[in-house]
Amino acid sequence: MKKTAAGLVASFLLFGILTACSSGSQAASQPNVLDDTHWQEAADLYKQHCISCHAADMSGMVGPNLQHIGSSLDRTKISAVIGNGKGGMPAFHKILKQDEIEKLAEWLASLK
Numbered sequence: 342m343k344k345t346a347a348g349l350v351a352s353f354l355l356f357g358i359l360t361a362c363s364s365g366s367q368a369a370s371q372p373n374v375l376d377d378t379h380w381q382e383a384a385d386l387y388k389q390h391c392i393s394c395h396a397a398d399m400s401g402m403v404g405p406n407l408q409h410i411g412s413s414l415d416r417t418k419i420s421a422v423i424g425n426g427k428g429g430m431p432a433f434h435k436i437l438k439q440d441e442i443e444k445l446a447e448w449l450a451s452l453k
């Protein structure tokens with residue numbers, strides 16, 4: 342009886358290790374746009390102000406997926422959404438400076 346319990350514990354442990362490993366490698370295989378040094382400033386603003394609704398991988402949560410937003414909206418439209426807000430998205434014109442909004446819009450527009 343004792344042996345079986347130990348075996349069970351061991352297999353749970355092994356299972357835990359295996360799942361931890363597989364989720365780790367999956368994350369590593371996805372290129373993270375937020376680590377692109379060319380857009381560091383915009384990515385930092387995103388991490389501060391947008392990540393809570395649009396998710397760490399930009400796939401969306403409360404707000405929509407922004408991973409390829411540049412193929413549906415241009416820079417001008419994106420900066421309008423950020424500045425004025427839209428639906429459930431708050432307006433950022435009082436929170437961010439205009440040049441910060443432009444930087445975010447330029448970066449997002451480049452994500453095709």
Ligand code: HEC
Pocket residue numbers: 386387390391392393394395403404405407410413414419422423427428429430431433445449
């Ligand atoms: C409180 C949650 C929230 C935050 C914070 C937020 N958004 Fe949004 N965002 C939304 C929602 C909800 C929508 C969808 C609005 C709609 O279409 O009605 C949206 C839409 C957008 C869109 C338009 C997407 C499309 O396909 O039309 C862009 C671009 C965008 N957000 C960028 C940003 C950026 C950049 C930031 C940070 C400065 C940000 N959002 C912060 C919730 C949020």
